[in-house]
Amino acid sequence: MSSAPVLEVKDLHIEFPTRRGILKAVDGVSFSIAPGEVLGVVGESGAGKSLTGAAIIGLLEPPGRISSGSIYLDGRRIDNLPYEEMRKIRGRQIGAIFQDPLTSLNPLYTVGKQLTETIQTHLDMNNEQARERAIKLLEEVGIPAARERIDAYPHQFSGGMRQRVVIALALAAEPKVIIADEPTTALDVSIQAQIITLLKRLCRDHGTAVMLVTHDMGVIAETADRVAVMYAGRVAEIGPVSEVIHQPQHPYTMGLMGSIPEFDTHRDRLIQIDGAMPRLDAIPTGCAFNPRCVKVFDRCKAEKPPLLSAGKTEAACWLHAK
Amino acid sequence: MSAFVTLNNVSKIFDVSAPWLNRVIERKPQSFLHAVSDVSFDIRKGETLALVGESGCGKSTVARLIVGLYQPTKGSITIDGKDMRIVDDTGASSQALRRKVQMIFQDPYASLNPRWRVADIVAEPIRTHKLLTDNAAINKRVAELLGYVKLTAKDGEKFPHQFSGGQRQRISIARALASNPEFLICDEPTSALDVSVQAQVLNLMKDLQREMGLTYLFISHNLQVVHHISDRVGVMYLGRIVEIGDKKEVFGNPQHPYTRMLLDAIPDLKMTGKARTPVAGEVPNPLNPPTGCAFNPRCPQKLAVCEQARPQLVTFKGRAVACHANAPTSL
Numbered sequence: 001m002s003s004a005p006v007l008e009v010k011d012l013h014i015e016f017p018t019r020r021g022i023l024k025a026v027d028g029v030s031f032s033i034a035p036g037e038v039l040g041v042v043g044e045s046g047a048g049k050s051l052t053g054a055a056i057i058g059l060l061e062p063p064g065r066i067s068s069g070s071i072y073l074d075g076r077r078i079d080n081l082p083y084e085e086m087r088k089i090r091g092r093q094i095g096a097i098f099q100d101p102l103t104s105l106n107p108l109y110t111v112g113k114q115l116t117e118t119i120q121t122h123l124d125m126n127n128e129q130a131r132e133r134a135i136k137l138l139e140e141v142g143i144p145a146a147r148e149r150i151d152a153y154p155h156q157f158s159g160g161m162r163q164r165v166v167i168a169l170a171l172a173a174e175p176k177v178i179i180a181d182e183p184t185t186a187l188d189v190s191i192q193a194q195i196i197t198l199l200k201r202l203c204r205d206h207g208t209a210v211m212l213v214t215h216d217m218g219v220i221a222e223t224a225d226r227v228a229v230m231y232a233g234r235v236a237e238i239g240p241v242s243e244v245i246h247q248p249q250h251p252y253t254m255g256l257m258g259s260i261p262e263f264d265t266h267r268d269r270l271i272q273i274d275g276a277m278p279r280l281d282a283i284p285t286g287c288a289f290n291p292r293c294v295k296v297f298d299r300c301k302a303e304k305p306p307l308l309s310a311g312k313t314e315a316a317c318w319l320h321a322k
Numbered sequence: 323m324s325a326f327v328t329l330n331n332v333s334k335i336f337d338v339s340a341p342w343l344n345r346v347i348e349r350k351p352q353s354f355l356h357a358v359s360d361v362s363f364d365i366r367k368g369e370t371l372a373l374v375g376e377s378g379c380g381k382s383t384v385a386r387l388i389v390g391l392y393q394p395t396k397g398s399i400t401i402d403g404k405d406m407r408i409v410d411d412t413g414a415s416s417q418a419l420r421r422k423v424q425m426i427f428q429d430p431y432a433s434l435n436p437r438w439r440v441a442d443i444v445a446e447p448i449r450t451h452k453l454l455t456d457n458a459a460i461n462k463r464v465a466e467l468l469g470y471v472k473l474t475a476k477d478g479e480k481f482p483h484q485f486s487g488g489q490r491q492r493i494s495i496a497r498a499l500a501s502n503p504e505f506l507i508c509d510e511p512t513s514a515l516d517v518s519v520q521a522q523v524l525n526l527m528k529d530l531q532r533e534m535g536l537t538y539l540f541i542s543h544n545l546q547v548v549h550h551i552s553d554r555v556g557v558m559y560l561g562r563i564v565e566i567g568d569k570k571e572v573f574g575n576p577q578h579p580y581t582r583m584l585l586d587a588i589p590d591l592k593m594t595g596k597a598r599t600p601v602a603g604e605v606p607n608p609l610n611p612p613t614g615c616a617f618n619p620r621c622p623q624k625l626a627v628c629e630q631a632r633p634q635l636v637t638f639k640g641r642a643v644a645c646h647a648n649a650p651t652s653l
Contacts, residue, residue: 044516045487158604159377188376189543191604193587215516218589259521261550263573263588269528270521270550276486 004075005032006209007056007177012069014051014060014233016280023280025051025064027233030307033177033209038200040224040241041213042256044277047230049213053179055079056211057094058086074176092122095170095208097199099182101162105154111138111165112150115172122173137168142198160191164198171202178203181213196223217260221245229253232278232288234304239313249310250317251293287318295319325364326537327388327505332397334358334383338609355608357383359561360397362635367504370531370538372552372569374545374584376605380561381541385509388539389425401505421451424498428510430490434482440493441478444468447501467496471526488519492526499530505537512547524551545588549573557581560608560616567641577643579621615646623647 014026026048033039041049054060056071058078071079073093078086090096098104106114115134119125125133131150138146141164154162163183170178183199184192200223203210212224220227221241228238229250237250248254258271275292278284284291290300299318310320339345339352358380365371373381386392388399390406399406401423408416424447427433434443444464447453454460465475471492482490491511498506508527512520528551530536542548548555549569556566557580565578576582603620606612612619618628627646635642636649643649 044518160604188605189545190376190583190587193589196589216589217517222589256518259518261521261524261546263546263549269525272521272525273518274522276488276519 004034006035006074007211008032008072009052009056010070010072012052012055012071013067014048014055014064015067016064018063020281024283025233025280026055028069029230029233029235030069031228031235031238033211035176035209036204036207037226038203038210038212038224040220040227041211041230042215042217042220042227043230044215046232046277046280048233049230050181052230053096053181053211053213056177057090057096057179059090059096091118091175092173093175093177095173095175095178097163097166097170097178097180097183099185101159101166101186102154104166105162105169107154110151110153111157115150115165115169118169118172133172134168137172138165140202141165141168141171142194143168159187160194163187163191163195167195167199167202171206171208174206175208177209177211179211179213182215183212184219185214185216192219199223217245217257229256232283233280234288234316235307236289236317237310237313237315238307243312247311247313249313249315249320250289251295251319252289253315255292255294287316324366326367326369326402327365327539328400329362329364329384329388330398330400332358332361332384332387332394332399334380334387334392335395353609356561356611357608358387358394361558361561361563362397363556363563363566365505365537365539367537368531368535369554370540370552371554371556372540372542372548373556373558374542374548375558376543378560378605378608379558381558382509383561384558385425385507385539385541389423389507390420417451421447421453421501422504423507424501424503424505425507425509426491426494426498426511428513430487430494430514431482433494434490434497436482438481439478440468440473440480440482440485443482443493444478444496444500447497451501453501463500467500470499470530471496486519487515488522491515491519491523495523495526495530499534503536505539507539507541509541510543511540513542513544520547527551545573545584557584560605560611562616562644563635563642564617564645565641565643566635571641577641577648578617578645579623579648580617583620615644621647 010030012026012029016023016025029052043049055066066079070077078089112134116130119130119133135146135150138150143149143161143164184195187195196219214220224241227241227244229236231252237244237253244253248257255271255273261270273292278288286301286303287305290296305316305318307314307316308320334357336355336357338355340350344350361384373384375381387394404419441464444467445460448460448463454463464478468475468478473492512523515523540551552569555569555572556563559580565572565581576585614629614631615633618624625646633644633646635644
């Protein structure tokens with residue numbers, strides 16, 4: 001994929017001012033996504049992956065704010081746009097899919113009403129055309145008997161079907177980028193497979209770039225082209241998905257991969273990373289992972305490692321310093 | 323080995339009818355939800371039985387029935403030779419039975435009282451069951467329990483909000499262990515946790531089982547976790563057990579089409595970029611289940627008989643399968 005990136009995040013910092021000082025939730029994150037590419041972002045709770053996604057769609061909750069860095073969509077800087085400008089981009093050029101399909105749909109409106117509203121906000125269509133397009137979208141995301149079900153309310157759909165409606169909503173204006181924040185976490189494993197397959201097929205067909213935020217390595221493994229592993233607000237490792245999974249270069253990624261129970265390996269104990277991710281007000285100096293790292297040495301405690309080329313991936317670890 | 327816990331044709335039916343006035347005015351019929359139907363299994367001492375299935379399949383209801391939070395509509399539950407129906411009594415034998423059975427819940431944020439200090443939370447079962455009366459002895463025991471779950475006695479002074487999710491789940495485990503139980507029911511104990519923390523909790527649970535000879539009933543929808551921790555596995559679908567047997571057998575050579583479907587739906591880390599086989603259809607409405615085998619609308623091996631007759635669980639070489647197309651005699 002050599003084409004110019006559709007989404008580019010450069011040295012993004014997000015902070016929360018509090019009475020006891022400023023908390024740095026995202027600390028210098030950079031990545032880019034090419035058209036039609038799926039970038040997986042994994043990490044544990046509090047790693048800053050959802051905040052990064054929220055910053056891109058311009059939905060950071062105050063007092064959270066972007067303190068430095070920039071976000072480019074198709075070469076245009078979007079992180080400093082006024083609210084109304086951003087409103088036009090959101091939905092039209094950047095779609096969003098959230099974790100819980102029940103809270104992201106309005107329970108008081110029919111599914112059709114919500115779809116046609118989104119379509120008419122962004123595209124120049126009359127009621128008739130918008131309704132036809134809504135039905136087509138529902139068919140495309142695999143809702144059976146879409147023409148009859150378009151006037152149903154969200155509660156009349158099951159969890160998996162609701163998430164399909166949310167995907168239809170995200171795709172309604174043919175955005176260039178979709179931010180999918182834990183899209184399958186609230187679903188059963190059998191439904192999860194359906195939704196992932198659907199999301200993957202639609203994005204390939206439409207050439208949409210996807211930033212897939214999740215804590216589920218399995219979902220990443222089968223969906224993403226590249227993956228970024230986040231830890232304590234920084235990217236610990238980024239690279240092609242098979243390399244990161246099979247030959248992780250950062251000690252944190254290694255521990256993370258080892259802690260996932262698997263079928264064909266019969267070990268009695270899982271590899272565990274002792275301790276927990278640091279709180280935002282107590283991030284260690286140097287590499288944030290150093291107190292839990294098995295390969296820690298002096299430099300890790302003094303200097304923050306930048307992303308260094310390591311094997312076929314890039315890892316923020318001094319082990320790879322040349 | 324004899325069975326430590328026995329469930330004998332246990333059913334639980336919930337009355338989910340509309341209020342009486344609505345039934346009269348709107349002529350709505352009474353409706354009943356069959357959450358659990360004819361579930362029978364044994365758990366041997368020191369063993370881990372896992373129940374898996376999708377949301378709404380009744381696995382958590384089974385857990386609540388065993389621990390005595392619900393009373394079964396039909397059937398009986400025996401733990402260590404004593405019928406569970408006596409838990410409603412207030413006598414000494416009921417107390418003794420409750421002491422032996424403890425539960426760990428899914429959400430470590432909701433299952434700990436935010437206004438209590440951790441030491442009081444862990445000491446509560448000791449005080450309730452009057453296992454120790456002397457305060458100094460209780461404090462010593464609490465420190466010991468916190469040590470089991472890799473926390474320090476000093477952590478007892480803190481409140482639950484000062485701990486992370488994994489640490490809170492360890493506090494829940496310490497509380498469950500406080501009454502010297504023999505049987506722990508774990509309802510999705512790691513679902514709310516991140517994978518690296520999940521690994522810590524699973525390793526801890528295995529170590530405790532080895533040291534104290536605990537028996538576990540482990541409820542989860544995560545098949546990898548179940549594969550890691552269990553000795554035997556029961557697969558539930560719409561309130562019934564469709565397949566139950568040794569872990570290696572069930573995962574290595576699944577017989578019921580639903581078990582195969584669940585196993586196929588798991589993302590495989592080894593196969594990056596390859597799509598898994600998505601499963602057709604969804605779980606039917608339990609208020610209006612399909613006739614015959616409840617799985618027949620989604621089943622790739624459906625026979626004519628599947629719509630008419632419900633398959634019985636047939637046991638063959640220690641494994642039981644409820645399927646017309648895959649009767650275990652053909653193994």
